[in-house]
Amino acid sequence: MSLFADILSTVFERRYVPFGLGRVDSRPLPDLTAELIGASGEVTGQAAARAILDRYAGMDDAAKRAFFTHLARERTIDPAALRAALEVYEKGEDKASYRALMQAAEPPRQELIRRLNQVPGATRALVAMRADLLRLGRGDDALMALDMDFRHLFASWFNRGFLVLRPISWESPAHILEKIIAYEAVHAIDSWDDLRRRLQPADRRCFAFFHPAMPDEPLIFVEVALTDGVPGSIQALLAEDRKAMHARDAKCAVFYSISNCQAGLASISFGNSLIKQVAADLSAELPALKTFVTLSPIPGLSRWMEAEGLKAKDDEALRRLAARYLVKAKRPDGSPLDPVARFHLGNGAQVHAVHAGADTSDKGRKQSGGAMVNYLYDLSKAAQNHERFATAQEVAQSAEIRALAAEKGQ
Template sequence: MSVLADLLATVFERRYRGASEPDHKNRSIEDLCRDLLGSSGEVSGMALARLILDRYAGMADAEKLEFFRFLTEGMGVDPESVRNALDAFEAGPDRDSYRGFMDAAEPPRQELARRLNQVPGATAQLVAMRADLLRLARDNPALAVVDLDLKHLFSSWFNRGFLVLRPINWSSPADVLEKIIAYEAVHAIDSWDDLRRRLAPKDRRCFGFFHPAMPDEPLIFVEVALSRGIPGAIHDVLSEERAVIGAHEADTAVFYSISNCQSGLAGISFGNSLIKQVVADLSQELPGLKTFVTLSPIPGLTRWLSETRAMLPEEAETRRAVTAHYLLKAKRPDGGPYDPVARFHLGNGASVHAVHAGADLSPNGQKQSGGVMVNYLYDRAQISQNHERFAGAGVIAASAEVTALAAIAAKKTE
């Protein structure tokens, strides 16, 4: 049925696009947006939506900025209408007055996005549009209101119920594999041979979330190493000379790289669901797996040290102690952990399990953390409790070893 629907949509689009474009050729994109909101016909609406998306795709940044300013200033809520609708609802709270308030409180740009999304391929284009918006909003903070609306819509369109978890392996389509190389954000994939070493062996796994509207575009993916014991260095995981083991020989699953793929979906969390689903699936496939950990970078460490005018010690044990102190004690102004990777895993219910010096010898690893890496432990029996304590009181779960290391660093600063 989906194939037939796509075929019919394409036929209708081609049939009416040619008839509609001459009428709108000289109209501005702002007028086309108003026309789309006023359109009552499905086919004419699809043609207008396609025309708007095509027009936007051909714009330079200056034109895109003007388009976003139009959405900000010309497609927002009318405060007076909202006040009147709320007064009417308070005076007579019934179905009609509530609907009137809902209609007044929703900015027209939200409905515009919904109508743009009715044509095939539009979801990916709207995600790319938000990526442009986020980039341009850095120097134009007034555009943030448009982003709030798009994020609100995307949070519904991309909720967990619509996402599909797919294994990614050496037999996956080439276009998907190319995107894994392009989107890898933690440990760069240098070649197809490098990718093959990560996907083909029996002790390697990769999983990604996909959305039905973007079936060939991973939203997020995680690379997993199956091992005996917990590794303390990324070169042990990625080395060409490492000994491959059978999947059923492994007792540990190591999440060593998690990459978000779509900048236009920033702020919409997939990682929590991804890790929990992968843990559940691997536990079912390989009952011998007893331990689920990450081998994670510490991207904020050297920046935090610079801000506090401290130095990362040369001696390995002292370096581990300083890092443990950073992970447990360094905070942002809002009270959350300073380190973004720590915030992610601790918020998911993991604990800080072990700290390793000399674990990442890459230039990026040396730059962001002096080569130090950390294992976050996902203990299935403790995940919910850890999450609740962290979310409710900011309590960070940590192993006795890490707590002791942090205490050593604290004493040296007294």
């Protein structure tokens, strides 16, 4: 980690008392939110913000939903005020009319969320609050509109400029290692010995993004295997009895697990920056590395095959179906049906190779019949691939994948 990143992390780290442990302000929540939005003094604003967050920390789901409904319906845009501001702005586009238009166009709840974030520890609490909103607000258009305000603010607060990339090793603090075990979402870590095998050998790496306001909470992390060639089996990659290689001899870096850690940061994209930053750092450390690939699950393959009435009679047929699914199965908006494919293709990767019998775990067999895919990150072509995917939903693919997807039969 660079000296600047280390300093940044130290400067922004703030100690705090967990919310819900202080004196509870008994005033109605609408009064508290009105006070916070209208507060002109820092002390008054911090007191109101602390009171709201303390109250929220003690709520059950019904009370949380009522709080979100209050914000969604009573702290939203005033259409009449917005129309009036727009009329004034159209008559004379000056600084004052533009400021008035901006103020009218922003719902008061956005300012409320900003002001809630002014007390120590609030960023973590607001991320948890958004996780509750996503969980409790499904199917409610007003609450999903409120979520757009959270997303708008989080996209700024958690942009790449504020994130700190840290390597995770077997020597990292135990509380961080415990969270890596808990947050692993692709290939479960079964024990501390399992974690050691992923972190301690010379040919293994792990990197995570942290935010200075949440220094003990990884936002997203990637596990990397350094290998001689492109792998086609996760079991072989993670085998207990495998022989580790010298990192300097590795020619390929394999991103075999990428896990988002915070439910409250869903749809706030870190993966693109993480993979490219890790690839750049590894290239600088290990000049012999020439290939950067994933070994990724294909979580929607079995469902798609069932919906299409398709069955694979052998491994080669499964590879053909997997290739066809990855490059041809689409959602109504034209994007790939598979969520992992959308992620990597959106980052500028190409579908490189598919493998049968690559994940023999119960989860792997259930979701894809055991098939996995390599996405290739050619950093010299990533921007071009991303642009073609974003503008025309063009799927970058190797000649092998194109041939497999074109073959008939199951």
